[in-house]
Amino acid sequence: MKDSFFSGSFGGDLTRIAADTRLECKICWWVYDPAHGDETRQIGPGTAFAALPWDWSCPTCSGSKDDFMVLEKE
Numbered sequence: 001m002k003d004s005f006f007s008g009s010f011g012g013d014l015t016r017i018a019a020d021t022r023l024e025c026k027i028c029w030w031v032y033d034p035a036h037g038d039e040t041r042q043i044g045p046g047t048a049f050a051a052l053p054w055d056w057s058c059p060t061c062s063g064s065k066d067d068f069m070v071l072e073k074e
Contacts, residue, residue, distance in 0.1 A: 014050035
């Protein structure tokens with residue numbers, strides 16, 4: 001877990017985010033939406049970000065899970 005936090009970060013602590021939270025890659029801006037999952041990596045709809053496999057990465061730029069920021073609910 002990271003020691004520093006910035007706006008939108010969860011600091012690598014997956015317990016800080018809800019199951020329906022959408023997150024955005026800070027490298028390429030791809031959005032992980034649990035309602036849609038990740039078809040590229042065969043992650044089904046309804047899969048929370050915290051439930052993604054430890055080795056999951058952004059399907060667009062291969063950024064790690066720690067490279068994602070929490071998006072505010074609309």
